[in-house]
Amino acid sequence: MSDDALLEATLSLRESEKSLERALSAGQNRPDRLPGLQMIFGQLPRIMAEEVGSLSHIPLRVRLIELFASTIDDTCTLPAGAFAGVVRAERWRSWLYFIADPAISLLFVEAATGSESIPRTGLPKRKPTPTDANVLRVLFRRVSRALTNAFSILVDVDFDVGDIVEKIELEPNLGPSSPVIAARLALDYDGHEGQVTVVIPQAALETIRDLLVTAVPGEVASPAPGRPDTNDDPMWSKQLAEEIARAFIGLNGVLEERTIALGEVEKFKVGSVIELQLSSMSRVRLDADESPLFWCELGKRDHGLILRVDQEFDHEREAVDEFYGL
Numbered sequence: 001m002s003d004d005a006l007l008e009a010t011l012s013l014r015e016s017e018k019s020l021e022r023a024l025s026a027g028q029n030r031p032d033r034l035p036g037l038q039m040i041f042g043q044l045p046r047i048m049a050e051e052v053g054s055l056s057h058i059p060l061r062v063r064l065i066e067l068f069a070s071t072i073d074d075t076c077t078l079p080a081g082a083f084a085g086v087v088r089a090e091r092w093r094s095w096l097y098f099i100a101d102p103a104i105s106l107l108f109v110e111a112a113t114g115s116e117s118i119p120r121t122g123l124p125k126r127k128p129t130p131t132d133a134n135v136l137r138v139l140f141r142r143v144s145r146a147l148t149n150a151f152s153i154l155v156d157v158d159f160d161v162g163d164i165v166e167k168i169e170l171e172p173n174l175g176p177s178s179p180v181i182a183a184r185l186a187l188d189y190d191g192h193e194g195q196v197t198v199v200i201p202q203a204a205l206e207t208i209r210d211l212l213v214t215a216v217p218g219e220v221a222s223p224a225p226g227r228p229d230t231n232d233d234p235m236w237s238k239q240l241a242e243e244i245a246r247a248f249i250g251l252n253g254v255l256e257e258r259t260i261a262l263g264e265v266e267k268f269k270v271g272s273v274i275e276l277q278l279s280s281m282s283r284v285r286l287d288a289d290e291s292p293l294f295w296c297e298l299g300k301r302d303h304g305l306i307l308r309v310d311q312e313f314d315h316e317r318e319a320v321d322e323f324y325g326l
Helices: 004-025 035-053 101-112 130-151 203-212 235-245 264-268 314-325
Strands: 062-070 082-087 094-100 159-163 177-187 192-201 251-256 282-289 291-301 302-311
Touching: 035 062, 035 130, 035 177, 035 203, 062 094, 082 130, 094 101, 094 130, 094 203, 101 130, 101 177, 101 192, 130 192, 177 203, 203 251, 282 302
Parallel strands: none
Antiparallel strands: 062 177, 082 094, 082 159, 094 192, 177 192, 251 282, 282 291, 291 302
């Protein structure tokens, strides 16, 4: 057999294996054959609206778009601007994934950080930042609490949010064709909508499959009631501040920024001397998460350098100075 024929046969075998996985997902593991799962995710939008909605002044509506069987490959490939939370379910000894699409990533950051409304034309697209990931950790923690609450009608399980990533690296026991159950939910902030997808490997549900198959809606207790609507309660701002305060962002002290020819960069080597246009090293710009915040004075204390905040960074003034070459 030629190398080309062998490669073609290998690819065909892999595609057959993937098709088999999908067939299994569409068979006995279909959500419509797991009434308990339908009950759980039927409760989830209401609970999520309470958990997530309490973090913003902007009204939030949540609805379940679809509950479906799929594979890791089809659900966990993130587009640019999307974020995922890697979530541990220790009782199941498994990992889940919460995925925020680009639209809800921007909407939640805007809403949760104090915005009173969303512009009618929507939010302009921008490059994601580490701060976005930190704020979205708050969203995923609230989703995990809501999911724990929803599952409580059948079983007690906790979901712990780990890393927030822009590209999912699969855990060792999962592969691209691993079957999953996915729930896609729409989050609507005052007419502007984005989506959160909850992805659960089907292997994680094996220990409770009997409960999911035999559950009858009239025979299970409702989950613990969610917290009352707190959109008018100023405590939401304190809760959000406490959760975000546990996150980390990068600080940079910038002495100077300027553009140089690429040819100059190519000539750099160990021992090269780069001349700065500074007349003094006492003025340093302090950036947080790539955004300028303050001008600082550079000093020394004991055996280390320190920065003392001198004045706020004035974006409008700096833009004018840059335009006139000041």
